[in-house]
Amino acid sequence: MTQLDPRRKPRQSRSRATVDAILQATAQVLVRDGYQKATTNRIAERAGVSVGTLYQYFPNKDALVVALCEQHSDEMMTLLSASIAELQDATAERATRVIVRAMLQAHAVNPELHEAIISNLPKEKQFEQILAVNAQAEAMVRVFLEHHRERLATDNIDMAAFIVVNTVEALTHAAVIERPDFLGTEELVDEITRLICRYLLK
Amino acid sequence: MTQLDPRRKPRQSRSRATVDAILQATAQVLVRDGYQKATTNRIAERAGVSVGTLYQYFPNKDALVVALCEQHSDEMMTLLSASIAELQDATAERATRVIVRAMLQAHAVNPELHEAIISNLPKEKQFEQILAVNAQAEAMVRVFLEHHRERLATDNIDMAAFIVVNTVEALTHAAVIERPDFLGTEELVDEITRLICRYLLK
DNA sequence: CCCAAATGTGAGGAATCCTTCAGGTTTCAG
DNA sequence: CTGAAACCTGAAGGATTCCTCACATTTGGG
Numbered sequence: 490m491t492q493l494d495p496r497r498k499p500r501q502s503r504s505r506a507t508v509d510a511i512l513q514a515t516a517q518v519l520v521r522d523g524y525q526k527a528t529t530n531r532i533a534e535r536a537g538v539s540v541g542t543l544y545q546y547f548p549n550k551d552a553l554v555v556a557l558c559e560q561h562s563d564e565m566m567t568l569l570s571a572s573i574a575e576l577q578d579a580t581a582e583r584a585t586r587v588i589v590r591a592m593l594q595a596h597a598v599n600p601e602l603h604e605a606i607i608s609n610l611p612k613e614k615q616f617e618q619i620l621a622v623n624a625q626a627e628a629m630v631r632v633f634l635e636h637h638r639e640r641l642a643t644d645n646i647d648m649a650a651f652i653v654v655n656t657v658e659a660l661t662h663a664a665v666i667e668r669p670d671f672l673g674t675e676e677l678v679d680e681i682t683r684l685i686c687r688y689l690l691k
Numbered sequence: 692m693t694q695l696d697p698r699r700k701p702r703q704s705r706s707r708a709t710v711d712a713i714l715q716a717t718a719q720v721l722v723r724d725g726y727q728k729a730t731t732n733r734i735a736e737r738a739g740v741s742v743g744t745l746y747q748y749f750p751n752k753d754a755l756v757v758a759l760c761e762q763h764s765d766e767m768m769t770l771l772s773a774s775i776a777e778l779q780d781a782t783a784e785r786a787t788r789v790i791v792r793a794m795l796q797a798h799a800v801n802p803e804l805h806e807a808i809i810s811n812l813p814k815e816k817q818f819e820q821i822l823a824v825n826a827q828a829e830a831m832v833r834v835f836l837e838h839h840r841e842r843l844a845t846d847n848i849d850m851a852a853f854i855v856v857n858t859v860e861a862l863t864h865a866a867v868i869e870r871p872d873f874l875g876t877e878e879l880v881d882e883i884t885r886l887i888c889r890y891l892l893k
Numbered sequence: 894c895c896c897a898a899a900t901g902t903g904a905g906g907a908a909t910c911c912t913t914c915a916g917g918t919t920t921c922a923g
Numbered sequence: 924c925t926g927a928a929a930c931c932t933g934a935a936g937g938a939t940t941c942c943t944c945a946c947a948t949t950t951g952g953g
Binding site: 523524525607608609611612613643645648649651652655656658659660663664667668671676677680681683684687688 | 725726727809814815845851854858860861862865869870873879882885890
């Protein structure tokens with residue numbers, strides 16, 4: 490991996506606005522044109538600055554994408570942990586519902602950008618931050634399963650965690666991208682919660 | 692979209708072998724190096740031919756990838772339809788099990804290539820053939836649900852189809868890539884079948 | 894064996910793209 | 924106001940990639 494740290498840190502408010510504009514432009518170009526056509530010149534142009542300026546704050550194109558991924562996954566993680574925090578000692582059904590709803594919210598933060606990152610970025614460029622979200626989710630579910638172990642219909646916690654995490658992730662992701670019409674009501678949350686609970690519990 | 696048809700059709704067995712070698716090399720390079728680094732020169736080199744030869748049979752890089760996608764999705768579709776054909780009038784449970792098993796088999800044909808195509812190719816280059824597989828799956832599930840309508844726990848067939856298709860697809864795909872250790876026994880098929888049936892049926 | 898058609902070769906042109914750098918403009922502390 | 928630091932500019936160097944084309948080799952029917 491090449492150098493990723495910024496070459497210069499913005500000190501004046503003018504440059505902080507510039508960095509923001511560059512990151513915002515990166516997201517827009519990534520969504521609109523895909524990673525292939527997201528050239529640094531095009532990003533700079535959309536941000537309303539010259540390429541040189543871009544390279545003052547990001548040593549290379551990867552660093553730019555990394556920064557964007559970090560910003561995006563931070564937003565998702567913030568939403569997730571907020572919901573998780575408030576389900577101390579909830580029933581399994583209640584906890585499942587809260588997590589499903591939180592996943593939908595997290596995916597709805599910026600669906601197009603999330604889609605662009607997940608299924609447009611080459612795998613080797615999907616940096617830690619993004620992958621960490623899924624790892625964290627898997628860990629959380631594992632704790633959850635251990636906690637309700639005696640109510641579970643299966644004793645293969647490893648496989649159950651795999652199934653739950655991948656199912657919820659896939660459904661929330663697909664819904665936000667392909668079926669936004671499902672998001673208006675609580676029905677989708679109901680259905681996914683039922684899917685998971687019927688599978689997990691005796 | 693640019694021209695995709697071959698510029699010249701192979702007539703002698705020598706050239707048919709060449710075309711095979713090129714396609715095989717494309718798959719290998721795509722898996723090993725990713726789409727970004729899969730240059731036509733590198734593919735030709737790996738196939739043991741010169742770039743010129745490659746361009747005799749494929750007018751451009753896209754045509755090469757399209758041909759590979761077609762070949763791959765044909766293999767998957769063949770497996771799927773074979774299994775579907777033999778479940779005339781099966782019970783819902785039996786049908787679900789057969790479909791889940793078929794999906795796992797289809798994904799196991801060439802997991803690395805499938806992964807490379809799905810999550811490495813830019814979305815705009817994931818050509819018809821691949822997307823058609825999912826569309827076909829969705830249609831099949833819809834027929835299946837209509838047929839067992841009176842036994843279903845829900846009357847929102849649209850949403851149920853969405854959930855079933857995306858769930859099975861995500862789980863089979865993830866299992867083949869991330870957890871090949873789940874594939875030895877019938878346990879994963881059991882679990883996914885249970886997940887789907889408990890959700891769908893009263 | 895012979896030759897026209899089929900097949901194969903690979904250096905290099907044209908087009909991009911990432912990145913640099915020499916020199917300009919703006920800001921702000923003193 | 925002034926000068927140094929911060930910030931910005933954009934032409935162009937160096938690298939990479941797709942694809943072509945003039946030419947060489949191989950094949951198979953007559």
